[in-house]
Amino acid sequence: xxxxxxxxxxxxxxxxxxxxxxxxxxxxxxxxxxxxxxxxxxxxxxxxxxxxxxxxxxxxxxxxxxxxxxxxxxxxxxxxxxxxxxxxxxxxxxxxxxxxxxxxxxxxxxxxxxxxxxxxxxxxxxxxxxxxxxxxxxxxxxxxxxxxxxxxxxxxxxxxxxxxxxxxxxxxxxxxxxxxxxxxxxxxxxxxxxxxxxxxxxxxxxxxxxxxxxxxxxxxxxxxxxxxxxxxxxxxxxxxxxxxxxxxxxxxxxxxxxxxxxxxxxxxxxxxxxx
Amino acid sequence: xxxxxxxxxxxxxxxxxxxxxxxxxxxxxxxxxxxxxxxxxxxxxxxxxxxxxxxxxxxxxxxxxxxxxxxxxxxxxxxxxxxxxxxxxxxxxxxxxxxxxxxxxxxxxxxxxxxxxxxxxxxxxxxxxxxxxxxxxxxxxxxxxxxxxxxxxxxxxxxxxxxxxxxxxxxxxxxxxxxxxxxxxxxxxxxxxxxxxxxxxxxxxxxxxxxxxxxxxxxxxxxxxxxxxxxxxxxxxxxxxxxxxxxxxxxxxxxxxxxxxxxxxxxxxxxxxxxxxxxxxxxxxxxxxxxxxx
Numbered sequence: 054x055x056x057x058x059x060x061x062x063x064x065x066x067x068x069x070x071x072x073x074x075x076x077x078x079x080x081x082x083x084x085x086x087x088x089x090x091x092x093x094x095x096x097x098x099x100x101x102x103x104x105x106x107x108x109x110x111x112x113x114x115x116x117x118x119x120x121x122x123x124x125x126x127x128x129x130x131x132x133x134x135x136x137x138x139x140x141x142x143x144x145x146x147x148x149x150x151x152x153x154x155x156x157x158x159x160x161x162x163x164x165x166x167x168x169x170x171x172x173x174x175x176x177x178x179x180x181x182x183x184x185x186x187x188x189x190x191x192x193x194x195x196x197x198x199x200x201x202x203x204x205x206x207x208x209x210x211x212x213x214x215x216x217x218x219x220x221x222x223x224x225x226x227x228x229x230x231x232x233x234x235x236x237x238x239x240x241x242x243x244x245x246x247x248x249x250x251x252x253x254x255x256x257x258x259x260x261x262x263x264x265x266x267x268x269x270x271x272x273x274x275x276x277x278x279x280x281x282x283x284x285x286x287x288x289x290x291x292x293x294x295x296x297x298x299x300x301x302x303x304x305x306x307x308x309x310x311x312x313x314x315x316x317x318x319x320x321x322x323x324x325x326x327x328x
Numbered sequence: 329x330x331x332x333x334x335x336x337x338x339x340x341x342x343x344x345x346x347x348x349x350x351x352x353x354x355x356x357x358x359x360x361x362x363x364x365x366x367x368x369x370x371x372x373x374x375x376x377x378x379x380x381x382x383x384x385x386x387x388x389x390x391x392x393x394x395x396x397x398x399x400x401x402x403x404x405x406x407x408x409x410x411x412x413x414x415x416x417x418x419x420x421x422x423x424x425x426x427x428x429x430x431x432x433x434x435x436x437x438x439x440x441x442x443x444x445x446x447x448x449x450x451x452x453x454x455x456x457x458x459x460x461x462x463x464x465x466x467x468x469x470x471x472x473x474x475x476x477x478x479x480x481x482x483x484x485x486x487x488x489x490x491x492x493x494x495x496x497x498x499x500x501x502x503x504x505x506x507x508x509x510x511x512x513x514x515x516x517x518x519x520x521x522x523x524x525x526x527x528x529x530x531x532x533x534x535x536x537x538x539x540x541x542x543x544x545x546x547x548x549x550x551x552x553x554x555x556x557x558x559x560x561x562x563x564x565x566x567x568x569x570x571x572x573x574x575x576x577x578x579x580x581x582x583x584x585x586x587x588x589x590x591x592x593x594x595x596x597x598x599x600x601x602x603x604x605x606x607x608x609x610x611x612x613x614x615x616x617x618x619x620x621x622x
Contacts (some may be wrong), residue, residue: 151496177486235426238418239487240410240442260428264473 070184075193077300082180088311096325109115137163187219209285332494339393353379355551361529370536371548385418391565423484439491447566457490476479478509495527539577539598560596
């Protein structure tokens, strides 16, 4: 029962964000990502940061959990920062250590890029993973993509596959842990020896894991057939999605935010991101 | 081989400590299991049985307290914890799900190989372990995935027995097997325990099995040890067992019902044979003209 996979985990709640239509939330996430990439000036980034903090507060999800979800990205964040600080050239030389020259532009770039990565993470987790159950997320995706059905794209099947995959992530994690424990009880050692030895030590885990995944898939297929599942054709849903006023309002807000970002880029371009 | 005793001193275990998901699985448990007996561990789901087994085997480290094998705290030298795992062999629930090798023989050899064994000694251990778990030697070169469920279970069991652990811990070794399979597996374990002098700890939900194959029973409830005594003593406290949502062997239930109607054959009866003897004894004490209020 490991619960330390913070990123990508649904957090129960009853905020405005939780109640938005999943389709609207997917659109919002996409729009917001576009807006984040449009931002260039420090002021625009500041506005987005404020907006994102607002999102976190509105969602009612503990700030600690949100910060924890960034842990896995620490490496990427640090790496980006270092690359930009030391390799960026610019006009204002701050200091020099041997052949390493650090420019003001490099530091600004590093800060803004790191901020961008964090904003992207916050936005996707706020609009999607934290506030939307996997089921409604795939439901929303299916409906958004349903026009593609006319082009014979198997949209329903894709979303069903996604639902199942998401559903079984925790199960697989639990299973992995069980098998690891069983092999550890037989003296397996995953933390010692050369890379080749360590890779070899994984075989006793991977083989049973695959076997059980296939067995599970087989059982699931049988169970679905027993309940007469035949695919998306003519299937009705228990929860019919309906857009509400708040969905339109939210999308409107993000569009306005985009406009504001463009204006800030144009009229307050100080300390801009240079690429 | 020396017989290893297990001792738990004030052991507490808390899952996910320091997170909102914190859960206390074991609550200040102290227990001494001598090495010469087969001990059954019973308790309903979530009472802490599995946690306790993993603590004895060193897969989990107690949040507080000590787990001792042969009088030594197993966490004194954390680097040698692998040796403890060889000493205290753990067979998990549905162990057939952990089989991975290409042949049965290789799978059984996994544990002993991890101990550094090879050659003649390794081969001998595989054959011995296979014999003890009732595995036909003709199956050794086969793929474990071709075998039936019961045979797979035996392969997994042999994989742990081949390490010759001084303590053998079994989690529901007979779960999901048919009655014949149950008898063979559990009977094999009992025979193995007696012949090799291994300290065996079995977890099971089947009171019938426990009555037949165990000497002592430890009853767990909500992370605590409720009773720890011989089978007869534990089952004679049937009311308490039922109160915590556990069962007693059917025949013990029958003895209790008989006692209510004046046929007292003792409340500590827990096997059918024993009950039959007692009933026969009781039959001799009454004359045909006595009326029994049944």
